[in-house]
Amino acid sequence: MSGILIRGASLVGGDRADIRIADGSIVAVGSASAESGDHVIDADGLVALPGLVDLHTHLREPGGEASETVLTGTRAAAAGGFTAVFAMANTTPVADTAGVVEQVEALGRQHGYATVRPIGAVTVGLAGQQLAELGAMASSRAQVRVFSDDGHCVADPLMMRRALEYVAAFDGVVAQHAQEPRLTEGAQMNEGPLSGELGLTGWPAAAEESIIARDVLLAEHTHSRLHVCHVSTAGSVDVVRWAKARGIQVTAEVTPHHLLLTDETARDYDARFKVNPPLRRAEDVAALRAAVADGTIDIVATDHAPHPDESKECAWSEAAFGMVGLESALSVVQHALVDTGMLDWASVARVLSTTPAHIGRLAGYDRPLSVGAPAHLTLVDPAASRTWSPGELRGRSRNTPYTGLTLPGRVVATVHGGVPTVLDGALVDAETVAAAAGTGR
């Protein structure tokens, strides 16, 4: 059967190799020749990464289709080099039942641009009052393993304890949005001299750090797995480092925007920079970069949070929290970590593919780019660069914080389960992808 031959790609270890894909799997790595009917991709100068996996995406469907859908969000994902996304539960209705998570998973499968693994809510309606049907979501066809009330903190310590105890039964993980609600009432940006100057209610670092400190102790007590969403302060890094040294099962993520942008961006009251958790100080950015480099922070996750123009082109205090990030994530990581010499490409593969897949118990990513493994990969041109504008975005919303910024790297091709979703830097059309995914390739 015809397949894909990738000619002369640079592997993350530095070697050059051909990669041949057939029947959805990698069938040769090293020296390979095209068979009749193969699509040939010249990968001279391109780095072959395993398909990227985002543990923190807001796809908005059901209920928020004006901002994003499973189709538009997974197209944005493919454009950014992702082959799998974990879809956050803050939809309408909330993904707190087997029915909703099965619907979201099925939409992903039907469209074929990326594997969609739904994240289940920890509490009914994200309201923090009653545990959601965690077991039913875990045993559903969606195979939920990650549970989060993201957008809301599971603030009640007893609720958090019970959730940790419960998910351990099926090797699940609770992904906490660490934000002490009482300390962040009405908060609009990082608490510091600048919030005072701008007259915006501040968001103290301690609101995040105190919840992480509490939760790592609960994870230790329950022998369960905790994942900390979007770590944003130097103090949070210290707490996670302490917990890991103690042997606690904790993993942590940082977003691309927290690796690059600071609270200074709020000066012009441009709400594209309004995000939860807020952009912090330059010292925090430096600590977060160092923590990815030394492994204290395990993964980079986008927190892709699409919002329509009217929710961003308004007064700062009225605007929605969040920014899109799927298309730009790899470029920001290259700029902040690779081009600064802090991370090599093998580590990029770890923080953006292998480890997020492992945390979410997503199969098919543990032997990346090896013979017999599912063909999830992305080809990146690290020598290319782009000046960002909303025109670079492939999702439904335009709320990128990078407009006007020149960032390195370009995704040239993405292959999801043997199905090309991006070729020559352009998305493959939806009908072709869906048809190919429907036949398995």
Ligand SMILES: NC(=O)N[C@@H](CC(=O)O)C(=O)O
């Ligand atoms: N990260 C964000 O700023 N926004 C998220 C939810 C949230 O965490 O508030 C969203 O769903 O828009």
